[in-house]
Amino acid sequence: MKAKTRNLAFLLGFLAVALVLAGVVSYFADPNPDGLDHATLEGCQVVRTANGEELRGSCIAQNAREHNLASSPLAGYSISGDSGTTGLAGVIGVAVTVVLAGGLFWVLRKRPGKSAE
Amino acid sequence: MSAVAMHMSDGLLDTKTSLLFAGVAVVGLAVAAARARNDLDDRTAPLAGLVAAFVFATQMLNFPVLPGVSGHLLGGALAAMLVGPWVGALCVSIVLVVQALVFADGGLTALGANITNMALIGTAAGFLVATLLKRFAKNRAGLAVTAFVAAFTNTVIASFGFVLEFAIGGDPAFSLGTVTATLVGVHCLIGVGEGVITALTLVAVAAVRPDLVYLLRGSHKALDVREETLA
Numbered sequence: 001m002k003a004k005t006r007n008l009a010f011l012l013g014f015l016a017v018a019l020v021l022a023g024v025v026s027y028f029a030d031p032n033p034d035g036l037d038h039a040t041l042e043g044c045q046v047v048r049t050a051n052g053e054e055l056r057g058s059c060i061a062q063n064a065r066e067h068n069l070a071s072s073p074l075a076g077y078s079i080s081g082d083s084g085t086t087g088l089a090g091v092i093g094v095a096v097t098v099v100l101a102g103g104l105f106w107v108l109r110k111r112p113g114k115s116a117e
Numbered sequence: 118m119s120a121v122a123m124h125m126s127d128g129l130l131d132t133k134t135s136l137l138f139a140g141v142a143v144v145g146l147a148v149a150a151a152r153a154r155n156d157l158d159d160r161t162a163p164l165a166g167l168v169a170a171f172v173f174a175t176q177m178l179n180f181p182v183l184p185g186v187s188g189h190l191l192g193g194a195l196a197a198m199l200v201g202p203w204v205g206a207l208c209v210s211i212v213l214v215v216q217a218l219v220f221a222d223g224g225l226t227a228l229g230a231n232i233t234n235m236a237l238i239g240t241a242a243g244f245l246v247a248t249l250l251k252r253f254a255k256n257r258a259g260l261a262v263t264a265f266v267a268a269f270t271n272t273v274i275a276s277f278g279f280v281l282e283f284a285i286g287g288d289p290a291f292s293l294g295t296v297t298a299t300l301v302g303v304h305c306l307i308g309v310g311e312g313v314i315t316a317l318t319l320v321a322v323a324a325v326r327p328d329l330v331y332l333l334r335g336s337h338k339a340l341d342v343r344e345e346t347l348a
Contacts, residue, residue, distance in 0.1 A: 075221035102166025
């Protein structure tokens with residue numbers, strides 16, 4: 001049973017680190033475009049207008065269509081577009097991911113006795 | 118808008134190419150799911166779920182690589198070294214699915230291409246390098262170097278995935294050479310960040326629970342055998 005407790009402690013610690021990264025450290029993330037965006041924006045200037053951001057010039061990113069789910073409540077890693085809620089959105093994301101992934105892996109796992117190796 | 122999106126949007130690739138890579142992703146994930154079963158048991162399945170959550174969390178942490186340009190972890194090499202390449206590919210895929218469906222990051226028609234690049238190509242390249250360098254991972258420094266090189270390779274090769282897709286179905290008005298130079302160049306820098314984060318994480322997990330690190334499994338056989346002989 002000692003090994004089981006040790007496993008649980010490790011898993012909880014790992015989860016805590018993920019929650020702190022997504023819930024707290026995420027506020028310190030660099031808001032600049034990432035490598036892929038940078039490459040697709042090459043040739044354009046991002047200009048802020050009254051209607052939001054506009055791309056001037058000629059670049060690949062101009063072909064990008066708006067996301068089908070752009071109006072979903074958690075779009076853009078914040079709740080209803082409020083950048084102060086990034087941490088909460090991150091915590092929700094960690095929770096959704098661990099439930100989905102953990103559930104899938106639990107279903108896929110080898111069960112003792114069922115399959116001989 | 119661009120600041121909170123990390124993955125390929127819809128519209129960058131034509132429909133045929135998007136469908137082609139959706140097919141590649143489906144086949145790749147089916148193979149990964151079938152092979153993953155062997156690496157998943159009561160002990161490793163919960164860990165694998167947490168590895169996916171950890172990759173989600175670290176992908177949110179964009180770090181600066183150039184003035185006005187950031188990068189973030191892709192996580193395929195990290196996941197593969199922790200829970201194996203098949204489970205690792207599934208971990209990154211689940212993260213990409215959650216990001217596309219819940220956070221509107223990464224286009225729905227581009228999901229197959231995003232999965233192909235980050236979950237399949239990147240993870241495979243990273244794990245291959247990790248396997249080749251594994252014999253040097255005998256101490257903390259060796260493991261850190263192995264993890265760094267594997268993660269760096271993962272990032273750079275994943276960026277070539279986009280180059281391939283853009284070559285097949287991107288807007289021909291734009292020079293492939295320019296896109297390639299910019300994209301791969303910046304991903305060499307991002308790869309350094311990916312390497313550092315991956316090495317730190319892997320060394321930390323290996324320090325606490327080396328028995329849970331997939332990459333180190335073989336090297337602990339000797340220890341197991343000795344314990345059995347003693348018992």
